[in-house]
Amino acid sequence: xxxxxxxxxxxxxxxxxxARGYANGIAEAAQLASDAAPSAAHAFDQHCSKLTFDLFxxxxxxxxxxxxxxxxxxxxxxxxxxxxxxxxxLTMMMTNxxxxxxxxxxGIETASYRLWDRSFVKARSISEGxxxxxxxxxxxxxxxxxxxxxxxxxxxxYMDENDTGVSREDFQRNVLGLLDGAxxxxxxxxxxxxxxxxxxxxxxxxxxxxxxxxxxEVGAMGELITKKDGxxxxxxxxxxxxxxxxxxxxxxxxxIAEELTISGHSLKPGSIVIMDGYSVSNDPxxxxxxxxFKPERWHPDAVAARAGTEAEVxxxxxxxxxxxxxxxxxPASRVANLEVIAML
Numbered sequence: 362x363x364x365x366x367x368x369x370x371x372x373x374x375x376x377x378x379x380a381r382g383y384a385n386g387i388a389e390a391a392q393l394a395s396d397a398a399p400s401a402a403h404a405f406d407q408h409c410s411k412l413t414f415d416l417f418x419x420x421x422x423x424x425x426x427x428x429x430x431x432x433x434x435x436x437x438x439x440x441x442x443x444x445x446x447x448x449x450x451l452t453m454m455m456t457n458x459x460x461x462x463x464x465x466x467x468g469i470e471t472a473s474y475r476l477w478d479r480s481f482v483k484a485r486s487i488s489e490g491x492x493x494x495x496x497x498x499x500x501x502x503x504x505x506x507x508x509x510x511x512x513x514x515x516x517x518x519y520m521d522e523n524d525t526g527v528s529r530e531d532f533q534r535n536v537l538g539l540l541d542g543a544x545x546x547x548x549x550x551x552x553x554x555x556x557x558x559x560x561x562x563x564x565x566x567x568x569x570x571x572x573x574x575x576x577x578e579v580g581a582m583g584e585l586i587t588k589k590d591g592x593x594x595x596x597x598x599x600x601x602x603x604x605x606x607x608x609x610x611x612x613x614x615x616x617i618a619e620e621l622t623i624s625g626h627s628l629k630p631g632s633i634v635i636m637d638g639y640s641v642s643n644d645p646x647x648x649x650x651x652x653x654f655k656p657e658r659w660h661p662d663a664v665a666a667r668a669g670t671e672a673e674v675x676x677x678x679x680x681x682x683x684x685x686x687x688x689x690x691x692p693a694s695r696v697a698n699l700e701v702i703a704m705l
Contacts, residue, residue, distance in 0.1 A: 386510075
């Protein structure tokens with residue numbers, strides 16, 4: 362059932378111990394994409410989408426796809442393009458009133474839907490080929506050391522040793538869904554954080570000093586990005602960026618099954634309810650100096666000082682990031698945050 366698949370899918374993504382096995386690959390992919398970034402300055406949004414694909418593939422498959430660099434293979438470029446095109450069309454269909462009414466209410470396939478379907482079919486075909494080849498090499502003992510630490514390999518290892526209630530075929534089908542959902546939000550998160558570092562030079566210098574000191578202590582970027590309580594200032598910069606410029610302001614979003622009254626407004630069954638996290642996070646009556654970029658407001662002492670006041674709403678779990686929270690949070694949220702930290 363859904364719960365069994367969900368529990369299996371998220372196990373080796375949310376686990377801090379397993380995620381550490383992905384860190385060196387993520388750091389290497391980030392370095393490659395960073396080296397190529399100056400040549401992509403004219404289209405940095407596209408570069409962020411490609412590098413996010415690279416970063417997640419390093420964890421998913423344990424290999425460098427390099428689509429954010431000039432060294433990418435035609436096959437990986439085609440795979441990435443299918444994922445990005447499908448993601449773009451899906452987002453448009455979800456937010457365009459015409460697409461929602463014609464597609465969902467009337468059940469008519471629009472041109473946008475057909476384009477999304479073609480992209481999805483192509484991406485699925487490529488993904489199935491990659492996973493099938495991966496499984497064959499795993500069974501014959503031909504995986505590299507990094508591939509053995511990858512998400513697919515560690516999850517298959519767990520399935521071999523435990524009764525998960527999920528078939529190998531169901532797991533392999535869900536791999537594409539992970540990659541499909543791992544690009545758009547993380548890419549937007551990446552863009553806003555890079556922009557913050559570019560605009561707020563003082564914060565950039567402090568973050569740079571923290572990173573340099575951290576590297577002197579641990580020696581490797583992969584170790585630094587997974588160090589417990591490490592890079593606290595950089596993480597505070599990310600949190601402040603999310604407060605001011607969230608990658609998405611549609612978390613959480615839910616279709617209600619029965620009539621609901623919120624603040625005196627009656628909503629019919631089938632209505633879509635979206636929490637607006639941006640307004641309260643930037644309300645000057647709630648947030649002191651709301652228009653200013655102040656990572657220090659996320660220091661533990663500052664958080665403790667506003668506990669019990671109206672401003673403590675800033676620390677609500679649903680406002681902390683773009684990946685929601687609880688049972689339905691993005692299963693790859695931990696990996697996504699590692700990706701952004703590594704790239705910064």
